[in-house]
Amino acid sequence: MPTTTHLPSGRTHHWVGAAIVSMGHGDTKRAEHAARTGRHVLDDRTRVEVLEVYCARCRVKYSRRSCAAPCTGVMANAG
Numbered sequence: 001m002p003t004t005t006h007l008p009s010g011r012t013h014h015w016v017g018a019a020i021v022s023m024g025h026g027d028t029k030r031a032e033h034a035a036r037t038g039r040h041v042l043d044d045r046t047r048v049e050v051l052e053v054y055c056a057r058c059r060v061k062y063s064r065r066s067c068a069a070p071c072t073g074v075m076a077n078a079g
């Protein structure tokens with residue numbers, strides 16, 4: 001089975017990673033800034049732990065099988 005699948009534009013998944021970024025121990029400036037702004041700029045030594053990779057549009061979890069399937073583009077209903 002070929003590993004590359006060419007799907008029509010708009011039917012491919014947009015993979016994103018849900019990650020944890022350490023704010024350090026006792027580093028109140030970094031933690032305070034991130035809590036206040038919702039943003040944190042990574043330096044080149046920051047290690048990021050990726051918890052999960054999924055499609056931002058249809059929320060399917062990444063796998064070889066889901067990667068080969070077209071994206072439905074349907075957002076998960078939270079309610």
Ligand SMILES: [Zn+2]
Nearest residue numbers: 013055058071
């Ligand atoms: Zn998708």
